[in-house]
Amino acid sequence: MSASAGFDVAAVKADFPLLAKRTIDDKPLVYLDSGNTSHKPQSVIDAMSRFMEQSYAPINRSSYRLAGEATEVYEGARRAIARFVNAPSTDEIVFTKNATESMNLIAMAWGRANLGTGDVVVLTAMEHHANIVPWQMLAAERGIEIRWIPLTDDGQLDLTDLDTLLDGAKVLSFTAMSNVLGTITPIQRLCERAHDAGAIAVVDACQFVPHNVTDVQAWDADLVAFSSHKMCGPSGIGMLWGRMELLDAMPPFLGGGNMIDTVTFGGFTTAPVPAKFEAGTPPIVEAAGLTAAVEYLEGLGMANVRQHEMELTRYTLDSLNARFGDDITIYGPDNVEVRGGVFSFAFRDLHPHDVSQVLDGSNVCVRAGHHCAKPLMKVLDVGATTRASIYLYNDESDVDSLADGLDGATDIFGF
Amino acid sequence: MPGLEDLYREIILDHYRTPRNRGELEPPAVKTDGHNPLCGDEITVYLDVDTSTGTGDDATVRDIKIGGQGCSISQSSASMMSQAVLGTSVGNTKALLRRFKSLMGIEGVELIDGDDATDLGDLEALQGVVKFPVRIKCAVLSWNTLANALDQAAADAG
Numbered sequence: 235m236s237a238s239a240g241f242d243v244a245a246v247k248a249d250f251p252l253l254a255k256r257t258i259d260d261k262p263l264v265y266l267d268s269g270n271t272s273h274k275p276q277s278v279i280d281a282m283s284r285f286m287e288q289s290y291a292p293i294n295r296s297s298y299r300l301a302g303e304a305t306e307v308y309e310g311a312r313r314a315i316a317r318f319v320n321a322p323s324t325d326e327i328v329f330t331k332n333a334t335e336s337m338n339l340i341a342m343a344w345g346r347a348n349l350g351t352g353d354v355v356v357l358t359a360m361e362h363h364a365n366i367v368p369w370q371m372l373a374a375e376r377g378i379e380i381r382w383i384p385l386t387d388d389g390q391l392d393l394t395d396l397d398t399l400l401d402g403a404k405v406l407s408f409t410a411m412s413n414v415l416g417t418i419t420p421i422q423r424l425c426e427r428a429h430d431a432g433a434i435a436v437v438d439a440c441q442f443v444p445h446n447v448t449d450v451q452a453w454d455a456d457l458v459a460f461s462s463h464k465m466c467g468p469s470g471i472g473m474l475w476g477r478m479e480l481l482d483a484m485p486p487f488l489g490g491g492n493m494i495d496t497v498t499f500g501g502f503t504t505a506p507v508p509a510k511f512e513a514g515t516p517p518i519v520e521a522a523g524l525t526a527a528v529e530y531l532e533g534l535g536m537a538n539v540r541q542h543e544m545e546l547t548r549y550t551l552d553s554l555n556a557r558f559g560d561d562i563t564i565y566g567p568d569n570v571e572v573r574g575g576v577f578s579f580a581f582r583d584l585h586p587h588d589v590s591q592v593l594d595g596s597n598v599c600v601r602a603g604h605h606c607a608k609p610l611m612k613v614l615d616v617g618a619t620t621r622a623s624i625y626l627y628n629d630e631s632d633v634d635s636l637a638d639g640l641d642g643a644t645d646i647f648g649f
Numbered sequence: 650m651p652g653l654e655d656l657y658r659e660i661i662l663d664h665y666r667t668p669r670n671r672g673e674l675e676p677p678a679v680k681t682d683g684h685n686p687l688c689g690d691e692i693t694v695y696l697d698v699d700t701s702t703g704t705g706d707d708a709t710v711r712d713i714k715i716g717g718q719g720c721s722i723s724q725s726s727a728s729m730m731s732q733a734v735l736g737t738s739v740g741n742t743k744a745l746l747r748r749f750k751s752l753m754g755i756e757g758v759e760l761i762d763g764d765d766a767t768d769l770g771d772l773e774a775l776q777g778v779v780k781f782p783v784r785i786k787c788a789v790l791s792w793n794t795l796a797n798a799l800d801q802a803a804a805d806a807g
Contacts, residue, residue: 585718585720585721586720587719587720587721587723587787588720588721588722591656591784592653595653602688603687603688603689604688604689608689611689617689617718618688618690646653646657647657647662647721648662
């Protein structure tokens with residue numbers, strides 16, 4: 235159990251029916267893939283079922299009372315998210331399909347309106363493909379230049395030449411927490427440096443928001459993308475927060491119902507933000523679940539979640555290194571102040587696919603592959619890594635199971 | 650769950666630890682690359698086809714080399730594949746391809762008359778992969794890359 239006061243990880247785990255009850259081969263699951271997607275507490279599952287049983291209806295379209303009730307539930311999720319990330323206005327929260335769509339919205343709507351040939355976008359070498367490919371699509375379309383912030387040996391951003399990189403840049407778009415290295419970047423400082431250079435600051439906060447206290451105003455960011463499914467909420471709904479001046483000036487991304495003010499045979503005008511960016515029927519049931527997820531996390535307290543994960547991160551780094559020594563290479567910083575609970579590693583000469591296969595034999599769920607960060611794999615000079623990632627429901631016994639499983643891999647491959 | 654011993658048979662581990670026919674071939678041998686976008690595995694097949702024995706299916710795989718990196722399943726499959734096709738006819742290579750993909754349960758693979766007589770040899774050891782559907786892609790990566798190499802060699806031969 236975690237030593238942090240007021241955080242009872244056993245009680246937390248019991249809130250997640252799949253983790254508490256599901257077995258394979260009559261054994262419980264050791265889920266260490268929350269960087270991929272998180273499990274859902276009973277309250278989220280119940281909220282979605284209850285909404286469908288009692289209140290489901292179209293939103294923002296029909297005038298009967300049930301539709302009003304459903305609309306209220308959907309808009310309630312917007313209020314919950316605004317509160318959760320300390321957005322100054324609820325209207326600045328846009329719902330999308332996922333964080334990837336949020337990043338595409340930024341590149342395509344803001345980018346197309348503001349970037350032309352020769353304009354510079356600065357990214358980092360540890361970005362997820364979702365913060366690379368949309369910009370590369372834009373580069374192919376209109377010849378923008380992409381520059382990359384390099385990494386230090388321990389997997390932090392090397393900001394030595396940041397001034398040069400930002401010179402003339404219009405956008406700095408970076409991850410708040412690497413999905414491969416766990417590195418937490420100096421978000422506030424990067425936003426400030428971007429603004430000093432006359433660029434906007436875009437933050438991919440997909441990995442950060444589920445694990446930390448988030449305050450987009452303290453960051454002084456401009457546009458921030460994150461997703462529900464990594465923070466105990468359902469898949470199918472993602473979020474974009476942006477400063478109203480920017481959102482207001484941006485053209486729409488997808489066209490269709492809900493996003494218009496009026497449509498004639500000659501053209502259309504757009505609805506105000508956030509409806510302008512929410513074309514078509516949105517993820518209504520998912521919004522109901524998302525509110526429950528936010529309330530669940532607020533009930534635990536994000537500072538407590540972070541404290542628990544910092545302690546478990548320390549334990550993971552120390553116990554794996556102590557047990558396997560030179561046989562394991564864990565990428566990313568050792569300082570848990572600047573690291574979240576994501577552990578990409580190389581184990582002996584074994585390929586990550588084989589490591590994850592053997593771990594699956596003892597129900598330990600990890601990810602093997604390039605983690606949608608192929609340029610970063612190039613920097614690390616590997617084709618793939620094995621990645622274990624923790625969340626609020628994990629404890630030291632889960633990490634011990636991972637270590638025991640790695641011993642099993644040694645046995646099978648006979649190294 | 651099926652046991653890991655079904656997957657990691659000794660012959661597979663042997664080919665993984667000691668891969669056969671690793672290396673490169675210079676042009677005019679053809680070179681094709683295969684990727685598994687999910688996991689980042691990469692296979693390069695170098696194929697030297699001898700048309701002095703005949704054209705089309707009667708041509709012979711004079712040499713084959715394998716490059717790239719990947720897991721034990723993709724690497725051992727590539728190694729066993731290289732052993733099975735080296736020195737054999739293009740027609741027989743294609744039959745092996747169909748037999749192997751059929752063994753892996755790949756949809757849309759139609760065996761033709763005579764394929765049954767094609768001996769998969771060591772490759773039969775990979776049958777256990779079928780019980781681990783996620784890994785089938787690993788096992789067939791080198792074969793799909795070989796298929797592209799055969800197409801390219803045929804195109805080069807005009």
